Amino acid sequence: MKAIKSFSIGLIFFVVSSCGSLNPINPLSLLMGNSWALSSLMGKSLDLSQFADGVPSLNFLEGGKLAGFTGCNNLSGSFALEGSSIRLDPGAVTRKACPGTGEQDFLGALSKVGNLKIGKDKLTFLNGEEELMSFIPKED
Template sequence: MRVLKTLSIALLFLVFSNCGSTKSINPLNLLTGNSWALSSLMGDGLDMNQFVGGIPTLSFLDGGKLAGFSGCNNFSGNFSLEGTGIQLDPGAITKKMCPGSGEQVFMANLNKVGELKVGKDKLTLLDGANELMSFVPMKD
């Protein structure tokens, strides 16, 4: 009986300690705490010949605002987050002419995003189970 009581107390301790730590991992805090640089596209490394203007970036801002760089043009729009689901609306984009097809591929995939996985060191944007792109935090 004593062993059962000890196990019950230990189990309750684990449940409550895990609940507290889970609450502190808020995807929104991880997203908005960083600016993100593209590290892979469609599961492959980046072909910098397709992004001659620089590496694409994303910044998730307060109030559901989204800002970024497509590798050629800047954009600003909105995002909405619900659990592991995310919707991205790049909104307005500048219209510079750019060599390569990287910008078109990046923007097309940005519009397909429906889910995310986010940690301190990596952001992965998905369409169902398919990885569309991954990002790493930008260094200041």
């Protein structure tokens, strides 16, 4: 009986002491560790016919810099991350004329982003509880 108590106390000590060594997921390292390709917009899968030259994408760079592709034009801006809150500023966007509404819809959704959910295989931008867009890691 004494051996069982000692084992139990040792096991509890081990579990409690190892909990402090678990590293929480750092959203910034996940953001910057991938190029992100758009997979849904306003809760709907992509209609690629609305994007003239391919799938929109975003890259989060050192120093809060943001680079991306709107499906027609390139963008170069900034982002600010604080916990699960994020502000995206597409900044400068090239001015090539684009057919369809995909680029406008993409940029409009970017301007509404207030928070995010991120995992290794998916990035979701939200406005409160409303899903605005989701991304998956871009394959090279």
